[in-house]
Amino acid sequence: MAIGLKAPGYYIQGEGELDKLGKYVKKLGTTFLVLLSPNNKKRIGDRIAASLESADKKVVFSEFGGKCTKQAIEDAMTVAKDNGCDVIVGVGGGTALDTSKAVATNLGGLPSVIIPTIASNDAPCSSVAVIYNDEGVVIKALMMHRNPDVVLVDTGIIAQAPKHYLVSGMGDALSTYFEARACYRSGAKTMSRGKCSMTAMALSELCYKTLLKDSLKALEAVEQHVVTPELEAVVEACVYLSGVGFEDGGLAAAHAVNDGFAYVPQAHGMSHGEKVAFGLLVQLQLEQAPQKEWDTVLQYIKSVGLPSCLADMGITDVKEEELRQVAAAATVPTQFTKNVRADITADEVYAAIMAADAAGRA
Ligand SMILES: [Zn+2]
Structure with missing residues (x-):
């Protein structure tokens, strides 16, 4: 058997890097769907929007409800399609990130940007999205076409988490x-x-x-x-x-x-x-x-x-x-x-x- 190596296209980690997001994703597309919880939107939504808009990108927020389910993926896909989004950004913990990966994959492999706000597991860099049913039981591990294009970790945000x-x-x-x-x-x-x-x-x-x-x-x-x-x-x-x-x-x-x-x-x-x-x-x-x-x-x-x-x-x-x-x-x-x-x-x-x-x- 041959060896196989997969990794995200670009990994950035450092304090305050979120404010440079626009620079890092410049070539990925024009209209960005940003999937995040209401709490994260309140905390860092403005910073994300400001950075993307400074790079002349259009920002569309989509609210994440907390579970990576078929329905959550379909809902976010609808928002992305209605707004002509060509890049999918996931912000938060494992389930929000996985939902965004599934959206990018199901829309034909759109560019995927991952911004973890906690370092609680090893999901951010991987090409796998774990999908659950409403009862919290794993129903599928969806493989993406490729690993996320950009993974951006702002350590200043990680340091604020419990x-x-x-x-x-x-x-x-x-x-x-x-x-x-x-x-x-x-x-x-x-x-x-x-x-x-x-x-x-x-x-x-x-x-x-x-x-x-x-x-x-x-x-x-x-x-x-x-x-x-x-x-x-x-x-x-x-x-x-x-x-x-x-x-x-x-x-x-x-x-x-x-x-x-x-x-x-x-x-x-x-x-x-x-x-x-x-x-x-x-x-x-x-x-x-x-x-x-x-x-x-x-x-x-x-x-x-x-x-x-x-x-x-x-x-x-x-x-x-x-x-x-x-x-x-x-x-x-x-x-x-x-x-x-x-x-x-x-x-x-x-x-x-x-x-x-x-x-x-x-
Ligand atoms: Zn694990």
């Missing part, structure tokens, strides 16, 4: 290296439709090392709402390195177990990154990782405030049947657990969940 968003982003980014490594070892096919490359391994390893080095200082910066070199480094790790890392490096058991936790109502308050962090502990159990590696990961998880056991995940009433469902869901043929080892069974995953919980509590 700390727990960045903690979630750290959880999602923490697993990137280990999942890529599993794919590299097993020769699995990645989201970029090739095997994991040396490049993806290097990026995801850098992601892991950056988290270990700078996370605590980055969290201090977010608490003070200031931008520091450590915050810049961790945001780059969570948004760029983790985003390109997961798409080109591949996913494995950590994300599969995260998906499985949809079957445990007690864990429904947990963010994607928090579930992925615990999923990583499960994956390390499955891989029988060296003690030193386990200790480093567990210590990191505890130090930044990610869940290290089932109780931390909100699961105080542990029901074997529910956790066996998690394990079963993580080992269906379409799931990524097979990228660790093709013959992993649900029983093995269940045992690994219980072992991770016990070791995480210790």
Whole structure:
């Protein structure tokens, strides 16, 4: 199998960069649909409009309701078509960004601009949009024709967001290296439709090392709402390195177990990154990782405030049947657990969940 590498066309990150948006998107089109929540419109809508208008672009706002559903995508498509928009801009967290990606794709592959306002997961740089039904269950992962043309991260805006968003982003980014490594070892096919490359391994390893080095200082910066070199480094790790890392490096058991936790109502308050962090502990159990590696990961998880056991995940009433469902869901043929080892069974995953919980509590 060949290697495959995908990445956004242009990635910009820095404090105050939002005000230069017009300059960065100058050649993409003339009429920009900007999809964002009412709250984000109030916070930064004027800055976005001013920057685009200074570059002689027409701006059409479309209100995002909070869910990436078929209906939300169709509604935004209607606004885009009615106004002759030729560029789609998504502003906000994962669901707003994914909705905008789906709109751009469904309108025949219009240029796509992504502006994350929180660094809570690795969605911004990827070419994937996850679509849900009204009950919040995943119905489809839509692949875009290509990755976003421009991803612009204004670290000044990220620094204003509540700390727990960045903690979630750290959880999602923490697993990137280990999942890529599993794919590299097993020769699995990645989201970029090739095997994991040396490049993806290097990026995801850098992601892991950056988290270990700078996370605590980055969290201090977010608490003070200031931008520091450590915050810049961790945001780059969570948004760029983790985003390109997961798409080109591949996913494995950590994300599969995260998906499985949809079957445990007690864990429904947990963010994607928090579930992925615990999923990583499960994956390390499955891989029988060296003690030193386990200790480093567990210590990191505890130090930044990610869940290290089932109780931390909100699961105080542990029901074997529910956790066996998690394990079963993580080992269906379409799931990524097979990228660790093709013959992993649900029983093995269940045992690994219980072992991770016990070791995480210790
Ligand atoms: Zn993820």
